[in-house]
Amino acid sequence: MIRVRSYRSSCGELLLGDFQDRLCLCDWRYRRRREAVDRRLQRYLQADFEPGDSQLLQQTVAQLEQYFAGDRQVFSVPLRFAGSxxxxxxxxxxxxxxxxxxxxxxxxxxxxxxxxxxxxxxxxxxxxxxxxxxxxxxxxxxxxxxxxxxxxxxxxxxxxxxxxxxxxxxxx
Incomplete structure (x- = not known):
């Protein structure tokens, strides 16, 4: 399961998703290729999306808030790439x-x-x-x-x- 929630940043709405305690999604909700990106994630991770929240997603939100406030330059949440x-x-x-x-x-x-x-x-x-x-x-x-x-x-x-x-x- 890919747990997904939204986050409204100061420059647009993002979708955040985690899979097995790693962030796999932090992407623009209204991007042109939204469905293609989502299908690729589901295919590579062999998982479906489910609305929800987690400690990792909350940590990601906190770090994004720090970034947008000018207080963070490097992110420390673990990432999961899903691609070739x-x-x-x-x-x-x-x-x-x-x-x-x-x-x-x-x-x-x-x-x-x-x-x-x-x-x-x-x-x-x-x-x-x-x-x-x-x-x-x-x-x-x-x-x-x-x-x-x-x-x-x-x-x-x-x-x-x-x-x-x-x-x-x-x-x-």
Whole structure:
């Protein structure tokens, strides 16, 4: 069973899900590919969705609240990826992008070992079911432009701005 609950963030509604004490879902409720992501999770985990709550989901909410308040840069909840080996390599590379940094799809492809796999990397990035915790919002076009995001470009821009340090001007 994948236990699922909703969470309303400051930039959109998310669905959270846990499976065997690991977070497997933190994704935008109203994304374009909602059903495809849900079917993939059910197929890989061989489990059905059931509304509910758990200590892990509550911990996830608490960490998301800290993140949105600017008090958390790294998440510590255990994650469960549900995808192909290639997708999992891409998602692991996403986790390794530091808070406040941005990389291009080309750079991400290089990090997973194949500079020619930009489109495949972009597709895996788009299939990420653990948004924010697996920070696909930190991936941008080579020219720095914001490109597609499951939560919408407004949410992507919001998250990137949230992660920018506040620069204080010297008083002297």
């Amino acid at each position: 080996e290639f997708q999992q390599r891409v998602w692991q590379a996403l986790v390794e992008i530091p808070y406040g940094e941005r990389v291009s799809y080309l750079e991400l492809a290089k990090r997973v070992g194949d500079a020619n796999a930009v489109r495949a990397v972009a597709a895996a990035n788009g299939a990420n079911a653990l948004s924010i915790l697996v920070p696909c919002h930190r991936v941008v076009a080579s020219d720095g432009a914001l490109t597609g995001y499951a939560g919408g470009l407004r949410a992507k821009q919001y998250l990137l701005q949230l992660e920018q340090p506040i620069r204080q001007e010297s008083l002297f």
